[in-house]
Amino acid sequence: MELVADIFLVAGALGAGLYCFVLARRLNRFNDLEKGVGGAVAVLSAQVDDLSKTLSSARAASDGSNAALDDLTGRAESVAARLELLMASLHDLPDATPPETPATTERVEPTKPVAPAGPIFVRHERAQQGAQQ
Template sequence: MLIDLIADALLLGGAVCACVYCFVLSRRLKKLSSFESGLGGAIAILSTQVDDMQRVLKETEATAGEASSQLKELVQEAEDAAGNLEVLLASLTDMPEAPITQTNIPTHPGVPVAAPSAAVEPDVFSFVTARARNT
């Protein structure tokens, strides 16, 4: 009899603990499933953020495409300018090395020739011509 009474008391205690556990679990599930503050609200916020991020990603891709095309144009212009500079440097190597004096300045008939104000040194273009020859 005493053992039956102890077994019933333990069974009653277990049932009370199970009831308290179910009550606490029920309250947590209600909080979790509430739309405003629980998991539903978090899912709604994340969904709007994903939509915003997709929109921003599309705008960024469009901007990057425009920047890429502008960069290609600028690179092409730079390559053209580099080609022009190479031609100019190559033409500098064909220049005579003699200093410019009054005797080798080309003259046109009927045009008065003024005396140069300062003598041009023969090494004025030496850096440019040496650089052009080395490339």
Template sequence: MELISNILLIAGALGAAVYCIVLSRRLKKFNQLESGMGGAIAVLSAQVDEMTKALEKAQTTANTSAEQLRNLTKRAEIGAEKLEIMLASLHDLPAPPQAAPRPAASTPPLEVEEEIPTAADEAESPKRARVVRRRQRESNIEAAE
């Protein structure tokens, strides 16, 4: 009985040794940098490093562009406020004296409509007359083809 168990133990040890040799050879092929999976893993690792660097550069560029856009937006808002103030101050100026009339071809004349208040409107509250100004359209405009 002891002899049978020793034979089985030796056979098991030989089987394990053969299995280890096979795994060792496969692992060597797997880890070869030139042709095996090791090479593919090394290449992918290098690509991941490059992509990480490119992503960091893109993030810094995007942050810089966003900051520049914020600054330009602030400047535009300040300029718009200044223009609104200038336009509001222009309404307070007296009308300039009339110069020689301009030719009709350069600027089309304005059409003026006045809304005349009715008796019912005057009874409710005194309102000023409303003036609607519209540019006359030229009748000789051709449609685009």
């Protein structure tokens, strides 16, 4: 009975060893930097670094654009205030009367277009036949 128990114990140890060997190979392939998840993680990490650099440069550019837009908005508001002041001062001016134009009693007739005497378009064949006769 002890012999059977020892055989089962050795078989279990060999099975566990084989299982650990297969698991170690799979884990090595899983963490491989070229084909496995390790490679994907490395690529994604590099992309995250690139995106964070791009984001920081875009943020700096937008901050510069925001400052320029604030400056332009301030200038536009000051110009609008000046225009409002000028429009208000135009209301204070007296109305200018337009100069009177003398009334004409003659009525001018439009000229009529002159129609051409002959045909406008002539075919070459007919023109040559008319010249030969």
